[in-house]
Amino acid sequence: MNCKIFTVSIIVFLAFLVICEGMSLGVDQRCRCIKTESRRIGKHIETVELFPPSSHCKDTEIIATLKRTGQELCLDPAAPWVKKVIEKIIANKAP
Template identity: 35%
Template sequence: MFIKLIFLALLAINLVASRSITMDGGRCSCYRTVSKITFHSRQVKTIEILPPSASCENVEIIVNLKNGRQLCLDPHEDKIKNIFRELINKKKI
């Protein structure tokens, strides 16, 4: 009985500790980003732009391609910023 209580206590401590680790910005979807677009716009299925949040401090641009590949674009790269600026301007017209 005593061993079971120790096991449950250790399990509870582990759960609390792992929760605090994941809430400090370590749950981003993009671990690696690319700075060049190596695909054609016809290959794009969806584009997700995720703003900074409590679980991830980075802006993330996730491109899902029709072939199932997923790429994360570097939101700080000037070429990528310009592409999104052009898309926003075209949307306004």
């Protein structure tokens, strides 16, 4: 009987550790972008991050940080000017 209690206690403890470790990774389990911006804001952008589709979000997400405010905006990947920005990013990363 004591062996069963010990085994169950170990399993519960390990499950607790796994859950805590998963929470500490800070992985967001959903898409970051709810609303996207399609109007031209190119000259106001400081940085652009590109997040390809993943198991957490089926959409390609493009997040721009603005120069003055540091605000992050989600850009519409279908907007023609955004496509050009993506092409430039990809061209600059290619060896």
